[in-house]
Amino acid sequence: MRGDAARSVDISIGAGESRQLVFIALPGQAGTIDCSVSVRFTGEGGDCQMRGLYLAGGSSRVNFRVNIEHGVPRCTSRQLFKGILAGQARTEFFGLIKVPERCIGTEAYQENHNLLLSDACRAQSLPQLEIYADDVKCSHGATFGRLNADELFYLRSRGIPEAEARKLQMIAFASEVLDGLPEDIVSQAHEILESLI
Amino acid sequence: MHASVEEREILRGINLTVRRGEVHAIMGPNGAGKSTLSGVLAGKPGYTVTAGDALLEGESLLELSPEERSWKGVFLGFQYPTEIPGVSNTAMLKSAVAAHRKAQGLPELSGSDFIKLMNSKLALVKMDRSFLSRGVNVGFSGGEKKRNEIFQMAMLQPRLAILDETDSGLDVDALRIVGEGVNSLRTDENSFIVITHYQRLLDYIVPDVIHVLYDGQIILTGGRELALEIEAKGYDWIINQHNG
Numbered sequence: 160m161r162g163d164a165a166r167s168v169d170i171s172i173g174a175g176e177s178r179q180l181v182f183i184a185l186p187g188q189a190g191t192i193d194c195s196v197s198v199r200f201t202g203e204g205g206d207c208q209m210r211g212l213y214l215a216g217g218s219s220r221v222n223f224r225v226n227i228e229h230g231v232p233r234c235t236s237r238q239l240f241k242g243i244l245a246g247q248a249r250t251e252f253f254g255l256i257k258v259p260e261r262c263i264g265t266e267a268y269q270e271n272h273n274l275l276l277s278d279a280c281r282a283q284s285l286p287q288l289e290i291y292a293d294d295v296k297c298s299h300g301a302t303f304g305r306l307n308a309d310e311l312f313y314l315r316s317r318g319i320p321e322a323e324a325r326k327l328q329m330i331a332f333a334s335e336v337l338d339g340l341p342e343d344i345v346s347q348a349h350e351i352l353e354s355l356i
Numbered sequence: 357m358h359a360s361v362e363e364r365e366i367l368r369g370i371n372l373t374v375r376r377g378e379v380h381a382i383m384g385p386n387g388a389g390k391s392t393l394s395g396v397l398a399g400k401p402g403y404t405v406t407a408g409d410a411l412l413e414g415e416s417l418l419e420l421s422p423e424e425r426s427w428k429g430v431f432l433g434f435q436y437p438t439e440i441p442g443v444s445n446t447a448m449l450k451s452a453v454a455a456h457r458k459a460q461g462l463p464e465l466s467g468s469d470f471i472k473l474m475n476s477k478l479a480l481v482k483m484d485r486s487f488l489s490r491g492v493n494v495g496f497s498g499g500e501k502k503r504n505e506i507f508q509m510a511m512l513q514p515r516l517a518i519l520d521e522t523d524s525g526l527d528v529d530a531l532r533i534v535g536e537g538v539n540s541l542r543t544d545e546n547s548f549i550v551i552t553h554y555q556r557l558l559d560y561i562v563p564d565v566i567h568v569l570y571d572g573q574i575i576l577t578g579g580r581e582l583a584l585e586i587e588a589k590g591y592d593w594i595i596n597q598h599n600g
Contacts, residue, residue, distance in 0.1 A: 308401070309438045310438055310440045310443075312400055312401060312422060312438075313434065313437070313438040313440065313492075314440070314443075314448060314451075314452075315399075315421065315422035315423045315426070316398050316399070316400075316422045316423075316425075316426060316431075316432050316434075317423075317426060317448060317449075317451075317452040317508060317512065318423050318426035318427050318452045318455045318456045318459070318512065319423060319448070319451045319452050319455055320423050320455055321421065321423065323451055323455070324423075324451075327443050327447065327448070327451065328440075328443070330442070330443075331440065331441060331442025331443045331491075332442065334442045335442070
């Protein structure tokens with residue numbers, strides 16, 4: 160998704176089925192991207208792996224709403240959403256995981272990590288876990304941080320110019336999401352990273 | 357030179373001249389200011405030089421950024437090398453070597469020449485090629501991290517290498533590999549400041565001069581034999597002499 164975009168994705172995953180979803184949101188300097196994702200498991204043993212990256216600078220906005228319903232037992236879902244924010248960008252990640260009482264053997268993990276490059280940007284993370292079943296493995300985690308100063312000094316002490324060192328750090332942060340994606344998407348994302356510095 | 361960290365004066369008048377081709381060892385008890393000295397020379401943020409200067413070939417380093425100091429030939433071997441997940445050793449060194457060559461007005465190295473260069477330097481520190489694709493220092497043992505520092509030093513060929521407690525956390529084998537790596541890089545043109553707590557590294561890297569740093573000042577300078585004396589008698593006699 161680039162610039163201004165609103166996307167709504169509904170997915171149902173059947174018994175033993177495995178799905179991988181990747182979301183890349185590049186709103187640029189002024190765009191707004193709204194993306195809502197609903198995943199329903201309709202058969203046992205389903206698996207959903209979700210990765211997302213948002214790179215938001217300027218006055219851009221990104222909203223992710225992820226809704227996962229573990230409606231049947233023994234399904235697995237994994238979410239990893241990462242964001243890099245600069246300027247006055249605002250982002251919101253809302254992630255709901257529902258596990259009804261009968262859905263034992265569920266595994267659901269959610270992570271949302273945010274790298275804040277400016278003082279004026281704002282990232283929000285709203286994880287919601289509604290778990291009514293015993294015998295499940297669920298976790299969520301959200302972090303908000305800045306580029307690591309020790310890493311930056313180490314890279315610069317090797318002669319890498321500051322802007323390039325920051326870019327390396329940002330590429331490293333995004334690599335968990337970007338690894339294995341087609342080259343043109345990766346290079347588009349890297350280009351945007353550069354513009355955020 | 358005087359330098360402070362968070363308003364506290366740590367270096368309280370250091371006078372040190374290292375000539376081309378010389379290896380100087382700086383020894384001293386914990387808290388003497390050894391790591392502050394290395395940080396100040398490499399341009400680590402948070403250190404303020406309050407008086408004096410640091411010159412490399414007559415040119416002041418203090419106004420230069422860490423990367424500019426690196427281009428001029430300063431290298432810091434870290435006491436605790438930073439782990440950088442997601443940035444491979446190769447990616448870091450590619451950037452670093454390219455920036456160095458650009459600063460020196462040299463053309464970019466071709467991909468195959470760069471790999472050849474890395475392979476030849478890896479051999480110096482007996483590191484496996486698999487280290488190259490791993491995240492910088494990520495999951496490296498203590499000895500591997502220090503060998504990686506020496507490897508990077510070999511890649512960048514500094515004029516002044518400051519090795520900050522490179523021996524800490526090393527077993528005898530790693531110590532020997534690090535020592536041999538450093539020795540093979542010694543020339544009449546480059547200089548080393550080897551900061552160490554113990555004498556044992558100096559069995560491998562033989563210094564021309566030994567300084568004892570205490571309370572932010574060099575309180576004694578001597579030859580190689582000084583290290584043996586410190587090993588046998590500790591620092592107290594020197595400190596007492598200084599205070600006395």
